[in-house]
Amino acid sequence: MKHQTIEELHEVAEVAAALPAMTRTQRLEHWARLLEQDPEQRLAAFPGTEYMSLEVRDKAQSLGSALSTAYADPMLRAEGLKNDTYGESKRFFELSDWQLHAIVCHCHVGGTMKAGWAAVQIRSAIDKEGNFFTRLREAISQWVLFRILTHARE
Template sequence: MQHQTLEHLKAVAEVHPDPTRPVLTRSERLERWAELLERRPERRLATLHGTEYQGGGARETMRASGSPITVAFEDPGLRAEGLKDDSYGEAKRFFELSDWQLHEVVCYCHFGETVTGARAARHVRAAMKPRSGILARLRAIIG
């Protein structure tokens, strides 16, 4: 019998997650992402330019090699949970984030060209907490 990595098997076969294993909740997925980012707190991660200015279709396909989203996608556990790639739209879907929440984690306008893993992790954790106040309500309405 020959040993094969999960990545190799995914390339040559359709791999299904264990249906008896519990699926991670939104909070658990976000916490896992934050933990991955904190493993290398000083790592400089690429940001995405102008997420707030892109149309829906263009924004959904945005990506940057070495971004905070890439860190999540590199994790076999999150891929097994259903994270399909390291695009903006996939991160938004998988982590159940609004555009504003994801914008706060990955957009160039907040950090410049790069953001540290530790700072991105703080913003991921902030997305886990419900916001209150007038701005939060307006963002919820605008989406």
């Protein structure tokens, strides 16, 4: 048997590493670490995500945001992140609307935020995963009456 380097194998075949898929926590931790590489970097915030209709919110994008930082990472794209929309990020990172709102919405920080601040919010979403009050708030936010009242303010 002839020993060949990975580079030599790439010349004759497509070589893919068979790594286990990242868990939700690993994906979130990786995203937070990406942002912490330049914690002072200014990122664009999403305006009023809680007031957008579900359809609009799922398609929302913001150039230079924490979501576009995640999508720029080859590892997260290889794991299945398809684009930098709000809805895709919510699906990929397994975040609720309230959790993603806390990470990207302008109501907490204004038009821009520091990458380090976003990383803290991401880590908070990991830590609150099993918190009773977080689960209760998520359940209430799904109630039809809550949505009607929220959208009535628009």
